[in-house]
Amino acid sequence: QIAAIRRSAGDMVLNVDSDTILASDVIRKLVPKMQDAAVGAAMGQLTARNRNDSWLTRLIDMEYWLACNEERAAQARFGAVMCCCGPCVMYRRSALASLLDQYESQYFRGKPSDFGEDRHLTILMLKAGFRTEYVPSAIAATVVPNKLGPYLRQQLRWARSTYRDTLLGLRLLPNLNRFLTLDVVGQNLGPLLLALSVLTGLAQLALTGTAPWLAALMIVAMTMIRCSVVALRARQLRFLGFSLHTFINIFLLLPLKAYALCTLSNSDWLS
Numbered sequence: 276q277i278a279a280i281r282r283s284a285g286d287m288v289l290n291v292d293s294d295t296i297l298a299s300d301v302i303r304k305l306v307p308k309m310q311d312a313a314v315g316a317a318m319g320q321l322t323a324r325n326r327n328d329s330w331l332t333r334l335i336d337m338e339y340w341l342a343c344n345e346e347r348a349a350q351a352r353f354g355a356v357m358c359c360c361g362p363c364v365m366y367r368r369s370a371l372a373s374l375l376d377q378y379e380s381q382y383f384r385g386k387p388s389d390f391g392e393d394r395h396l397t398i399l400m401l402k403a404g405f406r407t408e409y410v411p412s413a414i415a416a417t418v419v420p421n422k423l424g425p426y427l428r429q430q431l432r433w434a435r436s437t438y439r440d441t442l443l444g445l446r447l448l449p450n451l452n453r454f455l456t457l458d459v460v461g462q463n464l465g466p467l468l469l470a471l472s473v474l475t476g477l478a479q480l481a482l483t484g485t486a487p488w489l490a491a492l493m494i495v496a497m498t499m500i501r502c503s504v505v506a507l508r509a510r511q512l513r514f515l516g517f518s519l520h521t522f523i524n525i526f527l528l529l530p531l532k533a534y535a536l537c538t539l540s541n542s543d544w545l546s
Contacts, residue, residue, distance in 0.1 A: 277379055280371050288371060292362040294418040296324060304413035305365040315370040315405025318356060319363035319413030328421040335419040337517045341505060344411060351409035353452035359407050361393035363415030374399045383439050384540050391436020398444050427531060428545040434535035470529045
């Protein structure tokens with residue numbers, strides 16, 4: 276990637292993953308956003324190319340929709356998408372050229388770190404004073420894991436990357452819109468509070484023999500409200516089925532994120 280950027284002569288650089296197929300109008304959709312010299316990068320919307328492979332790929336496709344059209348869309352409204360995803364992102368070459376040395380020498384605790392490169396490069400862009408944007412009409416279909424094992428390994432790698440670059444990104448927050456501070460705090464504090472609720476519920480069950488019905492009902496209610504709002508926004512009833520992802524989140528992803536936090540120095544790609 277770095278070698279290609281250094282050899283390129285164009286004003287814009289389009290980054291695409293090898294397993295990704297772009298819609299025919301992606302470049303036409305992204306270029307207008309880059310006309311503003313203050314914009315350093317703009318990402319497109321990701322979908323699951325193999326959505327119909329399994330129940331998991333269907334859930335991941337919905338997860339991508341939420342990540343793009345809720346999280347990234349909200350961040351872009353306030354001028355800073357915190358991670359321009361690698362499968363489909365356009366960069367300003369002059370901005371990249373000024374950051375390549377920092378980008379190439381990415382280390383964490385003295386060890387080379389080469390995963391989460393899209394998040395790291397986005398942080399460097401924001402640190403250099405550029406805006407990052409999201410273009411929902413620029414569609415890219417990428418292959419997603421169709422089994423739990425590869426999916427959890429991917430999520431472990433992403434979790435480590437998120438924690439690492441969140442530490443780097445904290446210094447940027449005072450210079451960005453206050454919503455982005457709320458967003459970063461919420462994304463990191465939310466899973467912690469959910470894990471605390473689950474552990475407290477298990478402790479209540481073990482010590483008193485009574486089920487934590489109120490906490491369980493609150494989690495169910497919040498899940499259904501969120502999925503209903505998304506189904507209404509997307510005009511697709513399938514998003515009601517995303518409530519099943521809550522079980523994966525609580526019983527698999529929360530322990531995995533705790534493990535990621537305890538093993539941040541591990542830079543294995545895992546796939």
